[in-house]
Amino acid sequence: MQATEEIPCLPYPPVQFIIPLYPMTHWLAVPYFPMPDPDPVPVPGIIYPVWKSNLDAEFKRISNLISPGGCWFASIDTEFPGTIYASDKGRLHDPQYNYKMMKDNVNDTNIIQLGLTLADLDRNIYTWEFNLSDFDIDHDPHQNKGSVEFLKGQGIDFRRNKEDGIPSPVFAEKLLSSGLVEHRSGVELVWVGFQCSYDFGFFTKILTGQKLPDDIENFRTDMRYYFGPRVYDVRYIMSFFPSLYGGLEKVAETLGIARVAGKSHQAGSDSLLTYLTFIKLMDMCRNSGIEKSCRGVLYSLSRI
Structure with a gap:
């Protein structure tokens, strides 16, 4: 789906564009963020599972990474107990309608996992892979039974999540003090997801401690406040490549990207595969202007 509105993108200060990969290049031809060297390097296959018992230790690790000159990219994925309100397929090109469906599903369900790759x-x-305790498989009235059974098959232990997982308010407190969001570290991260309106919906719900707002414009305001303008949706980027289609697993396979750790529909593993897929696509479209076109656009919700 193409964006339905245009919001001017002002250039960043020159230091963000004059980088060794692009000497003597006009800023309009340069990506909105520095890119890693295109040469392939080994990818570590380590995913750190996080429970309430090791939450403090892992956020210390994260805070040490999020500093000027440190990490540039943050990729996320979430797992939740499925959608409980079905969409009208005839209205899927309407950002207002898509937001309402996402909002209603996010507000009435509880997150299970959040994956983060830096x-x-x-x-x-x-x-x-942060394991949250919000969802109660035995008592939560809002769950899609088919989705829950599928996630069981992917290895998610719902009862352990409930007993040993992280309460969302505690998770939010750690996130807000870590430097990851609100630009508190002095580093404006490039945020990445795959068809990620629900992912950022749950993330925003956790950070605010409130249900998502009724108005899509208020949601966009929250998104810009917490994550800044440099948010990319791999599913939207795919629209510039006619040969790419399907879900994350299919796209990664088409691009020759292996899942190096974990399983599909485990949040940590999917966040890692999303990052690798994003970098591959950006390598494929250097200096094409696609970065600018995709900046701040969530698939199905238009520009944030």
């Missing part, structure tokens, strides 16, 4: 320009990659 990476720097040297392609040092770190992945965490």
Whole structure:
């Protein structure tokens, strides 16, 4: 789906565009962020599972990484107990309608996992899988039984999440003090997801401690406040490549990208695969202007 509105993108200060990869290049031809070297490097397959018992230790690790000159990229994925309100397929090109469906589903369900992958320009990659305690498989009235059974098959232990997982308010407190969001670290990260309106919806719901707003414009305001303008949706980027289609697994396979750790529909593993897919696509479209066209656009919701 193409964006339905145009919001001017002002250039960043020259230091963000004059980088060794693009000497003597006009800023309009340069990506909106420095890119890692295109040469492939080994990708570590370590995913750190995070529970309430090791939450403090892992956020110390994250805070040490999020500093000026540190990580540039943050990729996310979430797992939740499925959608409980079905969409009208005839209205899927309407951002207002898509937002309402996402909002209603996010507000009435509870997140299970949030995956986070951080990476720097040297392609040092770190992945965490945060296990939340909000969802109660035995008593939560809002769950899609088919989705829950599928996630069981992917290895998610719902009862352990409930007993040993992280309460969302505690997770939000750690996020807000870590430097990841609100630009508190002095580094404006490039945020990445795959068909990620629900992912950022749950993330925003956690950070605010409130249900998502009724108005899409208020949601866009929250997005810009917490994540800044440099948000990219791989599903939207795919629209510039006619040969790419399908879900994350299919796209990665088409691009020759292997899942190096975990399983599909585990949030940590999917956040890592999303990052690798994003970097591959950006390598394929250097200096094409696609970065500018895709900046701040969530697939199905238009520009944030």
